[in-house]
Amino acid sequence: MSDEKSAVPAWEQRFRAARVSLPDWAEDAPERALYVSNATGTYEVYAWDRTADRHRQVTDRPNGTTDAELSPDGRWIWWFDDTDGDEFGVWRRQPFIGGPDEEAVPGVPAAYSAGLALGRDGTVVVGTSSDDDGTTLHLRQPGAAAPETIYHHEEYGGVGDLSYDSALLAIDHTEHGDAMHSAIRIVRTSDGSTVAELDEVTGRAEPRGVACLGFAPAVGDQRLLVAHQRRGRWEPMLWDVLTGEETELLLRDDRGGEFPGDLSAQWRPGARSLLVEHEYEARSELFSYDLEKGELTRLETPRGTVAGATARPDGTVEFLWSSAAEPSAVRSTSGAVVLRAPGPVPPSSVPVEDVWVEGPGGRVHALVQRPDGEGPFPTVFEVHGGPTHHDSDSFAAGPAAWLDHGFAVVRVNYRGSTGYGQAWTDALRERVGLIELEDIGAVRDWAVSSGLADPAQLVLSGGSWGGYLTLLGLGVQSGSWTLGLAAVPVADYLTAYADEMEALKSLDRTLFGGTPEEVPERWQASSPITYVEQVQAPVYISAGVNDPRCPIQQIENYVGRLEQLGKVHEVYRYDAGHGSLVVEERIKQLRLEIDFALRHLGRAR
Structure with missing residues (x-):
């Protein structure tokens, strides 16, 4: 290792090491692929001609x-072109071989994206979402000069998929008003009528x-692959x-039992089999399912997390894998590493331990990593964001x-x-x-009583929902934490609701069971600014000034109250949206x- 590299801390090397996403390939031209990489220091889109093994940077934006x-x-x-990370923009396109960008569908207004088919x-079907107009799906038929509206509703929805012959369009929608549980409508692209x-x-x-x-x-095949929750997952x-x-797929594990956790699937080329992903307790595994024989075959992957997988026409499966200890790589079931990022591999880290703690709503799963030495540490x-997300046994430079x-x-x-069943996810x-904090508090008590954590040096940290x-x-738990680090958080929920993008307003109405006007006591009880006077710990907040998800004004309101009350705090504002690329x-x-x-x-650096 060179002296120059040795001078760079390992944690910074992990961030600076180039990464690549799972390549996405063209269905009728599988040797043409796209991926995202931070090779230039900013996450951008790259084109990959797999036959010639040529890579070309497609986008270049600050x-x-x-x-x-x-x-x-x-x-x-x-590719989607927004302004400074605000997620509000239009789709543009350029030739795969290179050339100037052009507006992909003139006539579709700038908006938040609600999908593309x-x-x-x-x-072409372009989904848009706006605060004033709800969800609109714009259809442009082959040869048409301008798009037409094929779907519109004030509640949030999005583009599902076009059938193989483009005659049918699947729409994921929440017209019923429950943003946590979508429905599916099938319409004809010829006239928008419901099928x-x-x-x-x-x-x-x-x-x-x-x-x-x-x-x-496949030609003539109008089957839709659907995810459902009929058995609680x-x-x-x-x-x-x-x-x-309807054909429910009753998949069974190697011992003939039902799979715990969640199962997802995608078509394999030819539509005779499926690629199945099983996600449970912070890890994932892959299977192939033969639809005619009803046989499920395990695909060997290392223990850890598959962050994405795709079945290739040659029968192999490519997947992006990592663990908490080992950096990610795009691998193949053939045994090969499909795509490597340029430059050095980031330093490894510490494996996770699984901990189960009894909480007020059931057993809570936590992932624990210990540094060198003896505790308490x-x-x-x-705390992860989402909230419908989960922490996994995967490589992360921050921890x-x-x-x-x-x-x-x-x-x-x-x-x-x-990853723990529908009841666990729907508990919010x-x-x-307040529900999430009960579980976090139970694990906090375990961490202290077990000797892992020093109760005088406990940091509560997170981004987005984790920042909230x-x-x-x-x-709420002012005596439990020594300090807090909140990135792009919800801080003043009433103001956040007024300013945030429409898709999140819909989710919030579902979570709270109504608008702030309908159930004000619930919104008040769940807003951090309600409890700002009780904050004892020093607070660090970072925020993107163009953030449409956790807008800047509601953070400024919270910071203003901290200042009025003389609370110890620092704020960092940066020119981007909901995080930085x-x-x-x-x-x-x-x-x-x-x-x-x-x-x-009081720790030395």
């Missing part, structure tokens, strides 16, 4: 680009969601949208940085997290934020958080 898609024939790269015959509806929310005491996983990739089924026939509770500085790291999959109702829970926890900016933000923690915990 705040980065991640949303892109290939046309089925591989001729065009579509590209048909083999040139049919079929799959709604397991309306009229049910216990709502169940369904979600579009894609039409069969996500599972796949087939739905013939013309006949109405200063400990960071790194690894805290470990390098002598901190233990605890990540809690509180009620609301995915009406007592928003951090600020809420500093007030620029590597050096991410390093700067974490360096500021670490410095804040070390200063206020």
